[in-house]
Amino acid sequence: MLIVADENIPLLEEFFADIGEIRRIPGRTMSAEDVRDADLLLVRSVTRVDRALLQGSRARFVGTATIGTDHVDLGWLEDNGIRFSAAPGCNANSVAEYVLAILSVYAERCALDDWSRLSVGIVGAGNVGGKLADKLSRLGFTVRLCDPPRAEREPERELGNGLTFVDLDEALACDVVSLHTPLTRESAHPTYHMIGERELAGMTSEQLLINTGRGEVINSAALHERLMDSSAPLVALDVWEQEPEINPELVHKVWLATPHIAGYSLEGKVQGTEMIYQAASHFLGLPVRKKAGQFLPEPALSTVSFTGAADEHVAVRIALRACYDPRTDDARLRHALKTAAADGLGSAFDRLRRDYPVRRECSSLKVQLKGPGRSLQDSFRAIGFKLKV
Numbered sequence: 001m002l003i004v005a006d007e008n009i010p011l012l013e014e015f016f017a018d019i020g021e022i023r024r025i026p027g028r029t030m031s032a033e034d035v036r037d038a039d040l041l042l043v044r045s046v047t048r049v050d051r052a053l054l055q056g057s058r059a060r061f062v063g064t065a066t067i068g069t070d071h072v073d074l075g076w077l078e079d080n081g082i083r084f085s086a087a088p089g090c091n092a093n094s095v096a097e098y099v100l101a102i103l104s105v106y107a108e109r110c111a112l113d114d115w116s117r118l119s120v121g122i123v124g125a126g127n128v129g130g131k132l133a134d135k136l137s138r139l140g141f142t143v144r145l146c147d148p149p150r151a152e153r154e155p156e157r158e159l160g161n162g163l164t165f166v167d168l169d170e171a172l173a174c175d176v177v178s179l180h181t182p183l184t185r186e187s188a189h190p191t192y193h194m195i196g197e198r199e200l201a202g203m204t205s206e207q208l209l210i211n212t213g214r215g216e217v218i219n220s221a222a223l224h225e226r227l228m229d230s231s232a233p234l235v236a237l238d239v240w241e242q243e244p245e246i247n248p249e250l251v252h253k254v255w256l257a258t259p260h261i262a263g264y265s266l267e268g269k270v271q272g273t274e275m276i277y278q279a280a281s282h283f284l285g286l287p288v289r290k291k292a293g294q295f296l297p298e299p300a301l302s303t304v305s306f307t308g309a310a311d312e313h314v315a316v317r318i319a320l321r322a323c324y325d326p327r328t329d330d331a332r333l334r335h336a337l338k339t340a341a342a343d344g345l346g347s348a349f350d351r352l353r354r355d356y357p358v359r360r361e362c363s364s365l366k367v368q369l370k371g372p373g374r375s376l377q378d379s380f381r382a383i384g385f386k387l388k389v
């Protein structure tokens with residue numbers, strides 16, 4: 001059995017070596033020739049999976065180790081009897097932690113001691129948006145959820161934590177707006193360029209707009225234009241139109257710029273591999289013997305300890321940043337763009353993603369509290385840290 005796989009899928013050998021021969025190919029340039037003899041095809045988001053790639057291939061199963069599926073022509077696969085599986089939710093926690101880390105830096109920038117005074121509009125309340133909403137609500141933030149497909153499907157549903165669905169304009173009025181929708185063009189509520197001139201015109205310099213969904217959810221020409229004006233919101237972008245050939249001028253204009261790595265915690269990436277391994281095993285009628293947890297190494301930092309003198313907000317900030325500080329990724333991207341040859345911006349962007357350092361989630365870090373601090377314990381738990389008692 002031949003397994004053709006994107007070389008950037010971690011732990012391919014560990015999960016798939018028992019199933020067949022693995023041929024690793026750079027995902028961005030994977031061609032019909034590369035996949036002609038494949039029985040299983042394993043991809044990430046950078047490979048367009050459609051008729052052009054698969055016609056003439058003997059592949060009967062395609063797995064993507066990602067949440068997003070906009071790179072896959074699902075209709076064509078179905079019409080051609082090719083089983084498909086994605087990895088829903090695999091890196092949702094990674095993205096939620098990325099947004100929390102940004103909020104912590106933003107609160108500091110705004111000289112806010114208590115970050116939970118910010119209201120957050122979450123657009124797209126699925127695995128990622130839902131997880132973020134849960135963490136933020138438990139931390140005491142005011143959260144507004146905008147998700148028209150869900151609002152139509154579950155109009156009466158009690159969302160918990162006092163949450164209700166709002167329309168896009170209400171979400172866009174929050175202090176922080178975080179986008180977590182898939183990229184869709186033909187659905188009842190398409191998200192392609194959902195944030196355009198009108199939406200951006202309504203936002204002010206007192207607001208922060210974060211996009212970790214897909215670049216094309218924001219009209220980047222309209223964003224670029226809006227950012228010419230000092231009344232524009234602050235913007236943090238992890239995803240870009242036309243990746244990897246992103247617009248360097250837009251990078252210069254946004255506050256935080258990262259190379260599509262919000263979901264790149266080690267846990268998130270390994271869970272993506274685990275999920276397509278499970279799906280492929282079921283498809284082939286093989287037992288599922290391996291689990292992501294068995295391959296996660298010990299983290300470099302295992303415990304942080306706070307005394308009874310710790311201020312709650314400072315302690316949370318320190319622990320969160322010990323796991324992840326988005327300014328590091330921002331600096332790497334800006335440096336890479338500055339030093340890349342003019343025709344090499346796309347390669348520089350892809351290199352940052354390929355060589356991404358190990359980043360562990362908050363659950364890998366134990367927090368020790370020497371003092372009563374019930375509300376501090378709750379805050380750490382809400383974020384996802386383990387408490388050491």
Ligand SMILES: NC(=O)c1ccc[n+]([C@@H]2O[C@H](COP(=O)([O-])OP(=O)(O)OC[C@H]3O[C@@H](n4cnc5c(N)ncnc54)[C@H](O)[C@@H]3O)[C@@H](O)[C@H]2O)c1
Nearest residue numbers: 067068124125126127128147149181182189212213262263
């Ligand atoms: N930056 C990253 O590293 C990264 C990582 C993971 C996922 N993503 C992106 O985030 C997207 C969301 O991930 P998820 O796991 O939450 O997906 P999901 O399918 O669980 O949830 C998406 C939600 O968006 C809602 N939605 C659809 N159209 C909408 C619209 N017009 N307005 C508001 N809401 C709408 C859906 O109803 C759904 O509840 C993925 O499709 C992917 O593109 C990016």
Ligand SMILES: O=C(O)[C@H](O)[C@H](O)COP(=O)(O)O
Nearest residue numbers: 044045046066067068263264
């Ligand atoms: O959809 C997803 O899961 C994320 O966008 C994912 O992090 C994309 O990573 P890539 O496949 O581009 O490596």
